[in-house]
Amino acid sequence: MTHSFIQNIQKHVSLSIEEISYIESFLKLKKLKKKEFLLQGKEICTNLSYIDKGCLKIFTIGENGEEHIIFFAIEDWWALDLKSFITKEPARFFIEAMEDSEISQISNDNFQLLLDKIPKLEKWFRILLQNALIASENRIDHKLSLNAEQRYFEFSKKYPSLETRISQRQIASYLGITPEFLSKLRAQKWKSKKP
Amino acid sequence: MTHSFIQNIQKHVSLSIEEISYIESFLKLKKLKKKEFLLQGKEICTNLSYIDKGCLKIFTIGENGEEHIIFFAIEDWWALDLKSFITKEPARFFIEAMEDSEISQISNDNFQLLLDKIPKLEKWFRILLQNALIASENRIDHKLSLNAEQRYFEFSKKYPSLETRISQRQIASYLGITPEFLSKLRAQKWKSKKP
DNA sequence: CGTCTATTTGAATGTACTCAAAAGCGGTGG
Protein backbone atom coordinates (compact mmCIF):
# COMPACT_ATOMS: atom_id res chain seq x y z
CA MET A 1 0.00 0.00 0.00
CA THR A 2 1.29 3.42 -0.97
CA HIS A 3 2.27 6.00 1.58
CA SER A 4 -0.53 8.36 2.54
CA PHE A 5 1.68 11.27 1.54
CA ILE A 6 1.55 9.91 -2.00
CA GLN A 7 -2.18 9.33 -1.78
CA ASN A 8 -2.60 12.96 -0.79
CA ILE A 9 -0.71 14.05 -3.90
CA GLN A 10 -2.71 11.71 -6.10
CA LYS A 11 -5.93 13.36 -5.06
CA HIS A 12 -4.85 16.20 -7.34
CA VAL A 13 -2.36 14.84 -9.90
CA SER A 14 -1.71 11.31 -11.15
CA LEU A 15 1.75 9.81 -10.77
CA SER A 16 3.59 6.99 -12.52
CA ILE A 17 5.18 4.13 -10.57
CA GLU A 18 8.60 5.65 -11.20
CA GLU A 19 7.54 9.06 -9.99
CA ILE A 20 6.07 7.55 -6.85
CA SER A 21 9.24 5.74 -5.92
CA TYR A 22 11.29 8.81 -6.79
CA ILE A 23 9.23 10.89 -4.39
CA GLU A 24 9.31 8.20 -1.73
CA SER A 25 13.09 8.08 -1.92
CA PHE A 26 13.18 11.56 -0.43
CA LEU A 27 10.84 10.90 2.47
CA LYS A 28 12.26 10.58 5.95
CA LEU A 29 9.95 9.06 8.53
CA LYS A 30 10.16 10.41 12.05
CA LYS A 31 8.43 9.81 15.35
CA LEU A 32 7.80 12.61 17.81
CA LYS A 33 6.91 12.33 21.44
CA LYS A 34 4.33 14.63 22.99
CA LYS A 35 5.89 18.04 23.77
CA GLU A 36 8.82 17.39 21.44
CA PHE A 37 9.77 20.36 19.26
CA LEU A 38 9.97 20.04 15.50
CA LEU A 39 11.10 23.63 15.05
CA GLN A 40 12.35 26.30 17.42
CA GLY A 41 11.80 29.93 16.43
CA LYS A 42 14.89 31.50 14.82
CA GLU A 43 16.00 28.15 13.41
CA ILE A 44 15.57 27.65 9.69
CA CYS A 45 12.62 25.47 8.76
CA THR A 46 14.38 22.99 6.49
CA ASN A 47 11.59 20.42 6.29
CA LEU A 48 8.06 20.11 5.06
CA SER A 49 6.39 17.67 7.45
CA TYR A 50 3.37 15.64 6.45
CA ILE A 51 1.41 14.36 9.45
CA ASP A 52 0.77 10.62 9.27
CA LYS A 53 -0.58 10.42 12.80
CA GLY A 54 -0.94 12.78 15.72
CA CYS A 55 -1.25 16.50 16.08
CA LEU A 56 1.15 19.45 16.13
CA LYS A 57 0.77 23.13 16.89
CA ILE A 58 2.41 25.96 14.95
CA PHE A 59 2.75 29.03 17.16
CA THR A 60 4.60 32.17 18.19
CA ILE A 61 5.68 33.14 21.69
CA GLY A 62 4.90 36.62 23.00
CA GLU A 63 6.70 39.00 25.34
CA ASN A 64 5.54 37.24 28.47
CA GLY A 65 5.91 33.72 27.20
CA GLU A 66 2.30 33.28 26.08
CA GLU A 67 1.77 31.03 23.10
CA HIS A 68 -0.22 32.23 20.08
CA ILE A 69 -1.32 29.30 17.96
CA ILE A 70 -1.35 30.13 14.25
CA PHE A 71 -2.76 26.78 13.20
CA PHE A 72 -3.04 23.12 14.12
CA ALA A 73 -1.64 20.38 11.89
CA ILE A 74 -3.44 17.05 12.17
CA GLU A 75 -3.52 13.83 10.13
CA ASP A 76 -3.22 14.36 6.37
CA TRP A 77 -2.12 17.98 6.85
CA TRP A 78 1.20 19.86 6.91
CA ALA A 79 3.45 21.46 9.43
CA LEU A 80 6.04 24.02 8.39
CA ASP A 81 6.96 27.68 8.63
CA LEU A 82 6.25 28.43 4.99
CA LYS A 83 8.26 31.63 4.86
CA SER A 84 11.34 30.11 6.41
CA PHE A 85 11.01 26.95 4.30
CA ILE A 86 10.96 28.94 1.08
CA THR A 87 13.41 31.74 1.85
CA LYS A 88 15.67 29.92 4.34
CA GLU A 89 15.31 32.84 6.72
CA PRO A 90 15.07 32.15 10.46
CA ALA A 91 11.62 30.89 11.37
CA ARG A 92 8.87 33.10 12.70
CA PHE A 93 7.14 30.12 14.29
CA PHE A 94 7.67 27.27 16.72
CA ILE A 95 6.34 23.79 15.99
CA GLU A 96 5.65 21.29 18.75
CA ALA A 97 3.92 17.91 18.99
CA MET A 98 0.75 17.95 21.06
CA GLU A 99 0.49 14.15 20.98
CA ASP A 100 2.90 11.35 20.14
CA SER A 101 3.04 11.76 16.38
CA GLU A 102 4.40 10.26 13.20
CA ILE A 103 5.48 12.43 10.31
CA SER A 104 7.05 12.15 6.87
CA GLN A 105 9.54 14.84 6.01
CA ILE A 106 11.11 16.21 2.88
CA SER A 107 13.85 18.84 2.96
CA ASN A 108 13.45 22.17 1.18
CA ASP A 109 16.35 21.36 -1.17
CA ASN A 110 14.85 18.02 -2.13
CA PHE A 111 11.49 19.67 -2.40
CA GLN A 112 12.80 22.16 -4.98
CA LEU A 113 14.43 19.28 -6.80
CA LEU A 114 11.13 17.43 -6.92
CA LEU A 115 9.25 20.46 -8.25
CA ASP A 116 11.87 20.84 -10.98
CA LYS A 117 11.91 17.16 -11.96
CA ILE A 118 8.17 16.59 -11.76
CA PRO A 119 6.58 19.90 -12.73
CA LYS A 120 3.06 18.63 -12.22
CA LEU A 121 3.81 18.64 -8.50
CA GLU A 122 3.59 22.43 -8.81
CA LYS A 123 -0.11 21.93 -9.30
CA TRP A 124 -0.45 19.76 -6.23
CA PHE A 125 1.46 22.24 -4.08
CA ARG A 126 -0.46 25.12 -5.58
CA ILE A 127 -3.71 23.45 -4.52
CA LEU A 128 -2.32 22.79 -1.06
CA LEU A 129 -1.48 26.48 -0.69
CA GLN A 130 -4.83 27.47 -2.11
CA ASN A 131 -6.67 25.50 0.56
CA ALA A 132 -4.42 26.83 3.30
CA LEU A 133 -4.98 30.41 2.14
CA ILE A 134 -8.75 29.96 1.99
CA ALA A 135 -8.71 28.63 5.55
CA SER A 136 -6.46 31.47 6.65
CA GLU A 137 -8.74 34.11 5.11
CA ASN A 138 -11.70 32.59 6.92
CA ARG A 139 -9.79 32.69 10.17
CA ILE A 140 -9.09 36.41 9.71
CA ASP A 141 -12.75 37.03 8.96
CA HIS A 142 -13.80 35.17 12.11
CA LYS A 143 -11.36 37.11 14.24
CA LEU A 144 -12.70 40.38 12.82
CA SER A 145 -16.39 39.49 12.82
CA LEU A 146 -17.06 37.24 15.80
CA ASN A 147 -16.73 37.50 19.56
CA ALA A 148 -15.00 34.88 21.68
CA GLU A 149 -18.09 32.74 22.21
CA GLN A 150 -18.94 32.65 18.53
CA ARG A 151 -15.37 31.80 17.57
CA TYR A 152 -15.40 28.94 20.06
CA PHE A 153 -18.62 27.66 18.54
CA GLU A 154 -17.15 27.81 15.03
CA PHE A 155 -14.00 26.06 16.22
CA SER A 156 -16.00 23.20 17.74
CA LYS A 157 -17.84 22.79 14.48
CA LYS A 158 -14.71 22.84 12.35
CA TYR A 159 -12.49 20.63 14.54
CA PRO A 160 -14.89 18.39 16.49
CA SER A 161 -12.11 15.85 17.05
CA LEU A 162 -9.61 18.35 18.43
CA GLU A 163 -12.09 19.59 20.99
CA THR A 164 -11.47 16.48 23.06
CA ARG A 165 -7.90 15.65 22.02
CA ILE A 166 -6.20 18.80 23.21
CA SER A 167 -6.34 20.94 26.32
CA GLN A 168 -8.58 23.95 26.70
CA ARG A 169 -5.48 26.01 27.22
CA GLN A 170 -4.46 25.24 23.63
CA ILE A 171 -7.90 25.98 22.27
CA ALA A 172 -7.95 29.30 24.09
CA SER A 173 -4.59 30.18 22.60
CA TYR A 174 -5.91 29.39 19.12
CA LEU A 175 -9.04 31.46 19.69
CA GLY A 176 -7.03 34.38 21.01
CA ILE A 177 -8.48 34.41 24.53
CA THR A 178 -7.25 33.41 27.99
CA PRO A 179 -7.87 29.89 29.30
CA GLU A 180 -9.73 31.39 32.26
CA PHE A 181 -12.15 33.15 29.98
CA LEU A 182 -12.75 30.06 27.86
CA SER A 183 -13.57 28.18 31.04
CA LYS A 184 -16.16 30.80 31.89
CA LEU A 185 -17.69 30.63 28.42
CA ARG A 186 -18.07 26.87 28.75
CA ALA A 187 -19.66 27.23 32.19
CA GLN A 188 -22.23 29.67 30.79
CA LYS A 189 -23.03 27.30 27.94
CA TRP A 190 -24.07 24.53 30.35
CA LYS A 191 -26.30 26.86 32.27
CA SER A 192 -28.26 27.82 29.14
CA LYS A 193 -28.61 24.20 27.96
CA LYS A 194 -29.47 22.41 31.20
CA PRO A 195 -32.45 24.20 32.83
CA MET B 1 6.16 48.00 -23.44
CA THR B 2 4.64 44.83 -22.02
CA HIS B 3 1.68 44.90 -19.70
CA SER B 4 2.61 45.02 -16.02
CA PHE B 5 0.57 41.88 -15.45
CA ILE B 6 3.06 40.12 -17.73
CA GLN B 7 5.99 41.74 -15.99
CA ASN B 8 4.67 40.42 -12.70
CA ILE B 9 4.59 36.90 -14.10
CA GLN B 10 8.07 37.27 -15.53
CA LYS B 11 9.50 38.01 -12.13
CA HIS B 12 9.08 34.30 -11.49
CA VAL B 13 8.97 32.47 -14.83
CA SER B 14 10.23 33.44 -18.28
CA LEU B 15 7.81 33.59 -21.18
CA SER B 16 8.19 33.42 -24.94
CA ILE B 17 6.76 36.10 -27.23
CA GLU B 18 4.01 33.68 -28.23
CA GLU B 19 3.11 32.88 -24.67
CA ILE B 20 2.96 36.55 -23.80
CA SER B 21 0.54 37.38 -26.57
CA TYR B 22 -1.49 34.27 -25.75
CA ILE B 23 -1.86 35.42 -22.17
CA GLU B 24 -2.60 38.98 -23.22
CA SER B 25 -5.37 37.77 -25.50
CA PHE B 26 -7.32 36.77 -22.39
CA LEU B 27 -6.94 40.03 -20.49
CA LYS B 28 -9.88 42.36 -20.24
CA LEU B 29 -9.07 45.89 -19.11
CA LYS B 30 -11.60 47.61 -16.91
CA LYS B 31 -11.93 50.94 -15.16
CA LEU B 32 -13.63 51.28 -11.82
CA LYS B 33 -14.87 54.42 -10.18
CA LYS B 34 -14.44 54.96 -6.47
CA LYS B 35 -17.10 53.02 -4.51
CA GLU B 36 -17.89 50.83 -7.50
CA PHE B 37 -18.31 47.15 -6.63
CA LEU B 38 -16.28 44.49 -8.38
CA LEU B 39 -17.99 41.67 -6.51
CA GLN B 40 -21.08 41.46 -4.34
CA GLY B 41 -21.20 38.72 -1.71
CA LYS B 42 -23.15 35.63 -2.88
CA GLU B 43 -22.23 36.29 -6.50
CA ILE B 44 -19.67 33.95 -8.03
CA CYS B 45 -16.21 35.44 -8.35
CA THR B 46 -15.57 34.72 -12.00
CA ASN B 47 -12.52 36.94 -12.44
CA LEU B 48 -9.01 37.28 -11.16
CA SER B 49 -8.31 41.01 -11.15
CA TYR B 50 -4.81 42.39 -11.35
CA ILE B 51 -4.57 45.97 -10.07
CA ASP B 52 -2.86 48.27 -12.57
CA LYS B 53 -3.70 51.40 -10.65
CA GLY B 54 -5.75 52.27 -7.60
CA CYS B 55 -6.85 50.42 -4.53
CA LEU B 56 -9.62 47.97 -3.67
CA LYS B 57 -10.87 46.44 -0.45
CA ILE B 58 -11.93 42.83 0.02
CA PHE B 59 -14.33 42.53 2.94
CA THR B 60 -17.27 40.86 4.62
CA ILE B 61 -20.36 42.56 6.04
CA GLY B 62 -21.54 41.70 9.54
CA GLU B 63 -24.96 41.46 11.17
CA ASN B 64 -25.28 45.20 11.70
CA GLY B 65 -23.79 46.26 8.40
CA GLU B 66 -20.24 46.76 9.67
CA GLU B 67 -17.48 46.05 7.17
CA HIS B 68 -14.62 43.70 8.05
CA ILE B 69 -11.71 44.21 5.70
CA ILE B 70 -9.87 40.97 4.96
CA PHE B 71 -7.18 42.61 2.86
CA PHE B 72 -6.37 45.56 0.64
CA ALA B 73 -5.38 45.11 -2.99
CA ILE B 74 -3.14 47.84 -4.37
CA GLU B 75 -0.98 48.28 -7.48
CA ASP B 76 0.73 45.07 -8.66
CA TRP B 77 -1.48 42.94 -6.40
CA TRP B 78 -4.64 40.87 -6.82
CA ALA B 79 -8.28 41.10 -5.96
CA LEU B 80 -10.47 38.02 -5.88
CA ASP B 81 -12.42 35.73 -3.60
CA LEU B 82 -10.08 32.79 -4.01
CA LYS B 83 -12.53 30.17 -2.79
CA SER B 84 -15.31 31.31 -5.06
CA PHE B 85 -12.93 31.73 -8.00
CA ILE B 86 -11.69 28.15 -7.70
CA THR B 87 -14.87 26.33 -6.70
CA LYS B 88 -17.45 28.58 -8.39
CA GLU B 89 -19.38 28.71 -5.13
CA PRO B 90 -21.08 31.98 -4.12
CA ALA B 91 -18.53 34.45 -2.79
CA ARG B 92 -17.80 34.94 0.90
CA PHE B 93 -16.46 38.42 0.23
CA PHE B 94 -17.35 41.77 -1.28
CA ILE B 95 -14.86 43.71 -3.38
CA GLU B 96 -15.13 47.46 -3.84
CA ALA B 97 -12.89 50.17 -5.30
CA MET B 98 -11.60 52.64 -2.71
CA GLU B 99 -10.21 54.93 -5.43
CA ASP B 100 -10.77 55.26 -9.16
CA SER B 101 -8.91 52.18 -10.34
CA GLU B 102 -7.73 50.30 -13.41
CA ILE B 103 -7.63 46.54 -13.46
CA SER B 104 -6.84 43.67 -15.83
CA GLN B 105 -9.09 40.68 -15.54
CA ILE B 106 -8.97 37.08 -16.55
CA SER B 107 -11.94 34.74 -16.10
CA ASN B 108 -11.65 31.53 -14.08
CA ASP B 109 -12.34 29.41 -17.16
CA ASN B 110 -9.63 31.15 -19.17
CA PHE B 111 -7.37 30.97 -16.17
CA GLN B 112 -7.70 27.18 -16.01
CA LEU B 113 -7.09 27.05 -19.74
CA LEU B 114 -3.89 29.07 -19.32
CA LEU B 115 -2.62 26.84 -16.52
CA ASP B 116 -3.24 23.79 -18.70
CA LYS B 117 -1.63 25.24 -21.83
CA ILE B 118 1.35 26.86 -20.08
CA PRO B 119 2.11 24.64 -17.10
CA LYS B 120 4.93 26.83 -15.90
CA LEU B 121 2.29 29.37 -14.93
CA GLU B 122 1.48 26.95 -12.11
CA LYS B 123 4.77 28.01 -10.59
CA TRP B 124 3.97 31.68 -10.88
CA PHE B 125 0.55 31.22 -9.31
CA ARG B 126 2.00 28.96 -6.64
CA ILE B 127 4.43 31.73 -5.68
CA LEU B 128 1.63 34.28 -5.66
CA LEU B 129 -0.35 32.09 -3.26
CA GLN B 130 2.75 31.45 -1.19
CA ASN B 131 3.26 35.17 -0.63
CA ALA B 132 -0.39 35.73 0.12
CA LEU B 133 -0.39 32.90 2.66
CA ILE B 134 2.74 34.19 4.37
CA ALA B 135 1.13 37.62 4.68
CA SER B 136 -2.08 36.06 5.95
CA GLU B 137 -0.26 34.03 8.61
CA ASN B 138 1.48 37.17 9.79
CA ARG B 139 -1.82 38.95 10.02
CA ILE B 140 -3.23 36.18 12.22
CA ASP B 141 -0.17 36.35 14.44
CA HIS B 142 -0.55 40.11 14.81
CA LYS B 143 -4.21 39.80 15.69
CA LEU B 144 -3.37 37.19 18.33
CA SER B 145 -0.24 38.85 19.73
CA LEU B 146 -0.70 42.61 19.55
CA ASN B 147 -3.10 45.15 20.97
CA ALA B 148 -4.83 47.78 18.84
CA GLU B 149 -2.08 50.38 19.17
CA GLN B 150 0.65 47.93 18.18
CA ARG B 151 -1.36 46.65 15.24
CA TYR B 152 -1.85 50.22 14.03
CA PHE B 153 1.88 50.82 14.29
CA GLU B 154 2.63 47.69 12.27
CA PHE B 155 0.05 48.67 9.68
CA SER B 156 1.62 52.11 9.24
CA LYS B 157 4.99 50.47 8.73
CA LYS B 158 3.71 47.90 6.24
CA TYR B 159 1.45 50.19 4.18
CA PRO B 160 2.92 53.71 4.58
CA SER B 161 1.23 54.80 1.35
CA LEU B 162 -2.24 53.59 2.34
CA GLU B 163 -2.13 55.50 5.60
CA THR B 164 -2.82 58.71 3.69
CA ARG B 165 -4.76 57.36 0.72
CA ILE B 166 -7.68 55.84 2.56
CA SER B 167 -9.96 56.93 5.39
CA GLN B 168 -9.34 56.10 9.02
CA ARG B 169 -12.64 54.31 9.03
CA GLN B 170 -11.21 51.80 6.55
CA ILE B 171 -8.00 51.39 8.50
CA ALA B 172 -9.98 50.78 11.68
CA SER B 173 -12.02 48.13 9.89
CA TYR B 174 -8.83 46.41 8.75
CA LEU B 175 -7.35 46.53 12.24
CA GLY B 176 -10.53 45.19 13.79
CA ILE B 177 -11.35 48.22 15.94
CA THR B 178 -13.92 51.02 15.83
CA PRO B 179 -13.10 54.28 14.03
CA GLU B 180 -13.72 56.15 17.30
CA PHE B 181 -11.10 54.14 19.10
CA LEU B 182 -8.56 54.60 16.31
CA SER B 183 -9.14 58.33 16.55
CA LYS B 184 -8.35 58.18 20.26
CA LEU B 185 -5.20 56.17 19.66
CA ARG B 186 -3.97 58.76 17.19
CA ALA B 187 -4.75 61.59 19.61
CA GLN B 188 -2.70 59.89 22.31
CA LYS B 189 0.19 59.43 19.93
CA TRP B 190 0.47 63.17 19.31
CA LYS B 191 0.47 63.90 23.00
CA SER B 192 3.43 61.62 23.62
CA LYS B 193 5.42 62.97 20.67
CA LYS B 194 4.86 66.70 20.97
CA PRO B 195 5.88 67.82 24.49
C1' DC C 1 -23.03 76.71 -0.59
C1' DG C 2 -25.53 72.82 1.42
C1' DT C 3 -25.55 68.10 2.43
C1' DC C 4 -23.51 63.96 3.64
C1' DT C 5 -19.98 61.47 5.64
C1' DA C 6 -15.73 61.25 8.41
C1' DT C 7 -13.47 62.53 12.55
C1' DT C 8 -13.09 64.04 17.27
C1' DT C 9 -14.31 64.02 22.06
C1' DG C 10 -16.54 62.54 26.30
C1' DA C 11 -19.24 59.61 29.41
C1' DA C 12 -21.12 55.27 30.37
C1' DT C 13 -20.76 50.40 29.42
C1' DG C 14 -19.18 45.74 28.23
C1' DT C 15 -16.19 42.18 26.92
C1' DA C 16 -12.36 40.02 28.04
C1' DC C 17 -8.05 40.13 31.12
C1' DT C 18 -5.30 39.79 35.48
C1' DC C 19 -4.41 37.95 39.70
C1' DA C 20 -5.23 34.72 43.15
C1' DA C 21 -6.80 30.67 45.29
C1' DA C 22 -9.01 26.24 45.23
C1' DA C 23 -10.17 22.04 43.04
C1' DG C 24 -9.37 18.48 39.53
C1' DC C 25 -6.59 15.46 36.69
C1' DG C 26 -2.78 12.83 34.88
C1' DG C 27 1.49 10.92 34.96
C1' DT C 28 5.42 9.05 37.59
C1' DG C 29 7.90 6.71 40.98
C1' DG C 30 8.15 4.37 45.17
Added chain:
DNA sequence: CCACCGCTTTTGAGTACATTCAAATAGACG
Protein backbone atom coordinates in the same frame (compact mmCIF):
# COMPACT_ATOMS: atom_id res chain seq x y z
C1' DC D 1 -1.52 0.62 43.27
C1' DC D 2 -1.43 4.57 45.71
C1' DA D 3 0.55 9.07 46.79
C1' DC D 4 2.44 12.91 45.29
C1' DC D 5 3.77 16.54 42.13
C1' DG D 6 2.91 19.53 38.49
C1' DC D 7 -0.15 21.34 35.35
C1' DT D 8 -4.87 22.41 33.90
C1' DT D 9 -9.35 23.98 34.97
C1' DT D 10 -12.62 26.49 37.71
C1' DT D 11 -14.30 30.46 40.19
C1' DG D 12 -14.40 35.16 41.93
C1' DA D 13 -13.16 39.98 42.50
C1' DG D 14 -11.17 43.85 40.58
C1' DT D 15 -9.37 46.04 36.32
C1' DA D 16 -8.28 47.41 31.54
C1' DC D 17 -8.86 47.75 26.83
C1' DA D 18 -12.04 48.71 23.62
C1' DT D 19 -17.10 49.69 22.39
C1' DT D 20 -21.40 52.22 22.28
C1' DC D 21 -23.94 56.21 22.10
C1' DA D 22 -24.25 60.96 21.50
C1' DA D 23 -23.09 65.43 20.11
C1' DA D 24 -19.97 68.73 18.12
C1' DT D 25 -16.68 69.77 14.45
C1' DA D 26 -14.38 69.26 10.29
C1' DG D 27 -13.96 67.73 5.43
C1' DA D 28 -15.40 66.17 0.93
C1' DC D 29 -18.23 66.29 -2.97
C1' DG D 30 -21.73 67.64 -6.09
